[in-house]
Amino acid sequence: MKNWPTGVSKELTYRLGKKPLHEYVRENARQTPNKIAYIFYGKxxxxxxxxxxxxxxxxxxxxxxxxxxxxxxxxxxxxxxxxxxxxxxxxxxxxxxxxxxxxxxxxxxxxxxxxxxxxxxxxxxxxxxxxxxxxxxxxxxxxxxxxxxxxxxxxxxxxxxxxxxxxxxxxxxxxxxxxxxxxxxxxxxxxxxDIDDVALMVFTSGTTGRPKGAMLTYENALFKTAASVHVNGVRGDDRWLAVMPLCHIAGMVMGVNIPVYSNTPCVLLTRFEPETVISAIEQYQVSVWHSIAPMNAGLLNVPGIKERNLSSLRKNLATSFGTPVTAELAEQWKQVTGGCQMYEAAYGLSETHTCDTFMPPDRVKFGSCGIPVYETDLRIVDLDTGEGLPPGKHGEIVIKNPGVFKGYWNRPDATKETLREGWVYTGDIGHISEDGFLYFNGRVKEMIKCSGYSVFPEDVEALMMDHPAIAQVAVIGVPDEVRGESVKAVIVPNKDYVENVTEDDIIEWAKQKMAAYKYPRYVEFRESLPATSAGKVLRRLLKEPSNQ
The missing domain is CATH 3.40.50.980 (Rossmann fold)
Structure with missing residues (x-):
C-alpha cells in the first residue's frame, strides 16, 4: 500500500458490519432516532x-x-x-x-x-x-x-x-x-x-452502444461507501452538502450513501446555484462537500466571496470536469475558505460503483487521481496484447475489487467484453507513476464528456434519426473550453431536404428532444460518412476537416 496516508487503517472494517445500507438506515433510526439525517431548504x-x-x-x-x-x-x-x-x-x-x-x-x-x-x-x-x-x-x-x-x-x-x-x-x-x-x-x-443481490441498475454505455443497465449489488454499494468514508477521514461530527445529482453514481455515493453509512447529516440542494451554496455552507456549518471544479471556480468569482464565512469547510473532494483541479485553484479555495483542503476526489466508473482511487491528503498530487482504495487491484495493460505494462507506460486501465458489477442487464455480449475474469476493462487510457498514483489520459471508447455528463454517440444518433431530414448521422465530441466537450452531429440529409433544412433547424429540433447536456451544439452536412467495407462509420475520421 504505497503512499497510504498516515492515521488511516490499512484494513477496512465496516462500521455496523457487512449488511445492506438500508439496514444502516434502520440502525441509525434505532440508535439516534432524533438526529438529523437530511436538511432540505430548512426542512x-x-x-x-x-x-x-x-x-x-x-x-x-x-x-x-x-x-x-x-x-x-x-x-x-x-x-x-x-x-x-x-x-x-x-x-x-x-x-x-x-x-x-x-x-x-x-x-x-x-x-x-x-x-x-x-x-x-x-x-x-x-x-x-x-x-x-x-x-x-x-x-x-x-x-x-x-x-x-x-x-x-x-x-x-x-x-x-x-x-x-x-x-x-x-x-x-x-x-x-x-x-x-x-x-x-x-x-x-x-x-x-443477500448482500450479493442486485440492488441498483445505473445506465452506462460500457465500451460502446446505447445505454444499458449496469447491475450493482448491495455489497458493491456498501464496499465503495465504506471505503470512501474511511480513506477520506470522514468524522462523526461532519456535515455534508449534496449538490451533485443523486441519480449519478458519484452523487449517489456522496449524497445517498455516505450520510447513511457515517450517520452524519447532509444538506440537499436540487441544483448548483452559487448564492444558495454559499448560504447553505454558512447557515449549516457544512464541513465536507463534493464538487466539480467549475463549481469552485464559479464560487471564487462571486462578488464579495472573501467576506463570506466558509470557514466550517475542512475537506472538498473535487472532480475535474471541464476545469481541472489544479494546485492554483486549490490554493485559491483554501484562501477563501480559511484552510479547506481541496483535491481530486477519485477515479471510477459506473461498472465499479466509482471511487476506485482516492487522494492521500498528506501526499496530494495534482493532475493525478490518487491511489487505489482498499482491496483494489489496478493495472495498466497494452491495448493490443493485454499484457501488463510497467509504471509510466500508457495503456488501458483495468480494475478488480469488491465494487465490480455483475454485468449488463440482458446484455451478455457486452458483459463479456467489459468483465473478464473479475476484471473491468474500462476503455480508459491511463498510466501509473513510479510512486503508485493513477493518471487518467483519455478514453479508448468514444463516449463524450459534456459538463461532466456522459454522452453516448449511438444514443444521440438513434434519437436524431427521428428527424425526417436525416438520412445518416454520426456524432462526435469536439473540444469546448467551458464544457470540456460538446456534441457535434455530422449529417447526410435526405435528398428532399438538402435545400430545405439548416444547421440551426436541426439544433433547435434536437434541443426539444434531448437533455440539455446532450443535444448537438454543432451540425455539419456532408454528402457521405466515412465507413468501413462492412458499413461501420469511422467516427475518428469525422474529426478531420471535410474536403467538401
Whole structure:
C-alpha cells in the first residue's frame, strides 16, 4: 500500500458490519432516532422519519405487487423523496434504476423498455413525460408522483429554485407520494436479501452502444461507501452538502450513501446555484462537500466571496470536469475558505460503483487521481496484447475489487467484453507513476464528456434519426473550453431536404428532444460518412476537416 496516508487503517472494517445500507438506515433510526439525517431548504428529516417513511413506501410498493428483482425508476431532482424512495425500493429487494431528470420522453421510452421497469417515482414537473409512456412501455404499471414542496418548511431558509414553487397537483392514474406516507403502515414482512443481490441498475454505455443497465449489488454499494468514508477521514461530527445529482453514481455515493453509512447529516440542494451554496455552507456549518471544479471556480468569482464565512469547510473532494483541479485553484479555495483542503476526489466508473482511487491528503498530487482504495487491484495493460505494462507506460486501465458489477442487464455480449475474469476493462487510457498514483489520459471508447455528463454517440444518433431530414448521422465530441466537450452531429440529409433544412433547424429540433447536456451544439452536412467495407462509420475520421 504505497503512499497510504498516515492515521488511516490499512484494513477496512465496516462500521455496523457487512449488511445492506438500508439496514444502516434502520440502525441509525434505532440508535439516534432524533438526529438529523437530511436538511432540505430548512426542512429537517430525522433518521427515525427517514426509516419510517421508507418503510411505509415499501409497504405500499408491496401492496401494488412490486417484488424482489423488479425494476423501479427514480425520476427526480435531489430531494428527500429521492433518498426515501431509494431505500424503500431496496428494502423489498427491488432494484433502484435512477433516471436523470434531464432526460426527455424519447430517452425515457428507450430506457424504461430496456430494463422493463415496473414503476417510476417521478417529480410532479417531470411526470407528464412518464404518463405519456403508458402505451409505449408495456411493463410500466405504477406511477407515483411527488411535489418537492411537500418536504419544504413553512419558512424556507435558502432561496428556492422555480421547481420548488410549483403548485401541487396529482395527475390522473398516479399515486401521490405524500398520501402514501400518510395512509400506509410500516413494512411488516421483510424480504430475505443477500448482500450479493442486485440492488441498483445505473445506465452506462460500457465500451460502446446505447445505454444499458449496469447491475450493482448491495455489497458493491456498501464496499465503495465504506471505503470512501474511511480513506477520506470522514468524522462523526461532519456535515455534508449534496449538490451533485443523486441519480449519478458519484452523487449517489456522496449524497445517498455516505450520510447513511457515517450517520452524519447532509444538506440537499436540487441544483448548483452559487448564492444558495454559499448560504447553505454558512447557515449549516457544512464541513465536507463534493464538487466539480467549475463549481469552485464559479464560487471564487462571486462578488464579495472573501467576506463570506466558509470557514466550517475542512475537506472538498473535487472532480475535474471541464476545469481541472489544479494546485492554483486549490490554493485559491483554501484562501477563501480559511484552510479547506481541496483535491481530486477519485477515479471510477459506473461498472465499479466509482471511487476506485482516492487522494492521500498528506501526499496530494495534482493532475493525478490518487491511489487505489482498499482491496483494489489496478493495472495498466497494452491495448493490443493485454499484457501488463510497467509504471509510466500508457495503456488501458483495468480494475478488480469488491465494487465490480455483475454485468449488463440482458446484455451478455457486452458483459463479456467489459468483465473478464473479475476484471473491468474500462476503455480508459491511463498510466501509473513510479510512486503508485493513477493518471487518467483519455478514453479508448468514444463516449463524450459534456459538463461532466456522459454522452453516448449511438444514443444521440438513434434519437436524431427521428428527424425526417436525416438520412445518416454520426456524432462526435469536439473540444469546448467551458464544457470540456460538446456534441457535434455530422449529417447526410435526405435528398428532399438538402435545400430545405439548416444547421440551426436541426439544433433547435434536437434541443426539444434531448437533455440539455446532450443535444448537438454543432451540425455539419456532408454528402457521405466515412465507413468501413462492412458499413461501420469511422467516427475518428469525422474529426478531420471535410474536403467538401
Amino acid at each position: 429537517e428529516v430525522t433518521w427515525q422519519e427517514l426509516d419510517d417513511q421508507a418503510d411505509r413506501l415499501a409497504q405500499f410498493l408491496v401492496s401494488q405487487g412490486i417484488q424482489k428483482g423488479d425494476r423501479m425508476g427514480l425520476y427526480m431532482q435531489n430531494c428527500p423523496q429521492y433518498v426515501i424512495s431509494h431505500y424503500a425500493v431496496q428494502k423489498i429487494g427491488a432494484i433502484v434504476c435512477p433516471l436523470n431528470p434531464m432526460y426527455k420522453e424519447a430517452e425515457l421510452e428507450y430506457l424504461i423498455n430496456e430494463i422493463g421497469a415496473r414503476g417510476v417515482i417521478a417529480a410532479q414537473e417531470l411526470s407528464p413525460m412518464i404518463i405519456n409512456l403508458r402505451d409505449k412501455a408495456p411493463t410500466l404499471e405504477l406511477i407515483i408522483t411527488t411535489n418537492y414542496a411537500d418536504y419544504l418548511p413553512p419558512t424556507p431558509t435558502l432561496p428556492l429554485p422555480s421547481e420548488l414553487k410549483l403548485e401541487k397537483s396529482i395527475p390522473e392514474q398516479t399515486y401521490d407520494f405524500q398520501k402514501i406516507i400518510s395512509d400506509y403502515e410500516s413494512l411488516t414482512n421483510h424480504e430475505q436479501i
